[in-house]
């Protein structure tokens with residue numbers, strides 16, 4: 001789409017979906033128009049006037065006929081087989097307070113849990129962490145971002161002492177002479193970002209994509225490495241082995257800016273190229289070409305995304321790519337470095353402000369006494385009142401309803417039955433709860449199981465900030481008035497806190513919450529102290545860290561030093577290990593999952609937009625595999641793993657390896673891909689193994 005200036009009477013805001021946070025304008029037209037709310041793209045620095053199909057249709061969410069407009073409770077309190085019926089806010093909140101009180105009196109404070117979302121504004125993510133610890137006094141809070149790119153965050157902290165998705169603006173991608181993209185497909189997930197890649201290629205940049213599939217992104221690259229799923233770490237180590245063998249590493253940079261290279265050099269010595277070819281399926285010649293391309297480029301980037309990160313060895317895999325970037329001397333140099341492309345709209349901000357089990361605002365650690373003292377001071381409580389770190393997302397879900405587990409769970413803006421791994425198991429655990437509360441704008445698959453459903457305001461109906469993939473804090477502005485019968489999440493928290501006798505600690509005004517967030521984050525890694533709503537508007541977003549009002553913000557990190565104690569980046573030796581499941585006689589193929597152009601995450605929003613926006617759930621199969629299994633294009637196919645089965649329409653295509661099948665995870669019901677996926681967790685980040693498991697493929701019917 002062409003860039004446009006803001007129409008008269010319009011409000012500038014941002015798309016509700018992915019981490020690109022494209023700038024848009026919204027205009028409410030007089031009643032009776034065909035399009036009561038008109039959405040147009042803006043020339044914002046992230047999207048430069050572009051939008052994808054998801055963004056263009058986002059205004060339909062606001063007046064959608066399935067929108068929840070009243071709280072719902074079970075007709076018979078405590079009987080989840082009884083139908084949901086409309087209720088007043090007073091009744092719904094009273095049921096929640098009664099459930100919270102009963103669970104905590106019977107089983108202790110940690111019997112109540114919070115499950116948050118990476119789509120929540122910074123204000124809400126911050127308030128949710130505080131609500132858990134101050135109002136509910138529970139340690140049990142985590143969020144769906146744990147399933148998104150927590151492994152890259154852990155590796156970033158280990159290597160650089162800080163985790164910011166991209167440590168440089170998106171525009172730098174267009175300046176890089178070489179880009180290696182591992183396990184990402186922005187051509188489908190965030191199409192406007194492709195203009196930076198396209199611009200770079202037009203200037204002669206060399207692009208290489210690592211992906212088991214020939215995605216739309218890979219198709220545009222100069223070289224596509226179609227590796228075997230789950231072998232990214234071996235690939236990265238193999239590339240570093242070649243770089244060392246061919247004297248392509250940057251010895252001066254390594255000496256001046258890093259530590260622990262010798263250990264990594266020793267570790268990758270065993271990753272000789274023909275061994276790596278056997279493990280990964282990538283030809284030695286392509287390995288060598290990749291290394292030589294990166295090393296010869298005057299500027300180069302290595303970018304990872306979910307394909308590399310969503311593994312039970314995701315942290316080590318990401319660190320292997322960071323090792324390669326450090327050895328080539330990239331981080332901190334102009335138009336160069338390592339970055340991870342965050343997915344969810346506030347995937348970055350959602351993990352900075354205390355919504356994680358182990359974290360306090362400012363990206364502080366909950367087990368750090370100084371951090372506890374600082375945040376407790378801002379909150380007006382004694383540090384000893386803060387709970388210890390709780391359980392990570394899947395660990396919490398997996399213990400729901402058990403002795404020592406959560407008995408009453410409050411879910412905010414997350415559809416865990418579709419987005420969590422081993423979804424049948426998650427469903428059973430949710431059913432074992434005493435009380436499930438879901439706050440959402442639609443009756444998602446998870447909300448359908450709830451005892452209490454809370455209808456909340458949505459993206460364009462409330463003020464707030466988001467932090468995008470670049471670490472740019474942007475302003476989500478209220479463009480339309482929410483229906484009178486819904487509340488914002490901040491209002492829900494405030495009212496519940498009131499009922500629990502802790503209301504004085506909470507504001508439901510976003511601007512006040514943001515000011516408090518700024519104070520709580522001050523001095524932390526993700527320091528927002530100098531960022532204000534006014535500055536965000538005047539400067540088209542402000543990059544953190546920004547510690548003071550006169551600080552310009554930090555678009556680029558690491559130019560002079562890393563955020564470690566000694567200022568040096570840390571190499572870390574890591575080794576390939578097989579995925580938890582490998583193909584065998586019963587499950588002879590490999591399943592990998594991902595995303596489609598028109599759908600966003602669990603599909604709660606985008607599946608309701610209808611028409612061509614919602615294609616059939618399909619599974620990609622290579623023609624050789626289809627022939628062997630007597631499957632024809634558009635046949636119905638069942639995928640079976642050790643955890644469950646799901647049905648998809650066959651998409652027979654050479655865009656996938658012959659030993660691997662691919663399906664998106666946007667659907668619930670019979671085509672819920674996450675009933676298939678493996679919940680094995682990365683020991684450090686607690687990231688599940690979404691991207692690889694053993695699967696059988698069976699034809700079950702004609703088109």
Ligand code: SF4
Pocket residue numbers: 015016017018019020021022047050051052053054055056189190191192193
């Ligand atoms: Fe932009 Fe992402 Fe929204 Fe698409 S989904 S319009 S890429 S913010």
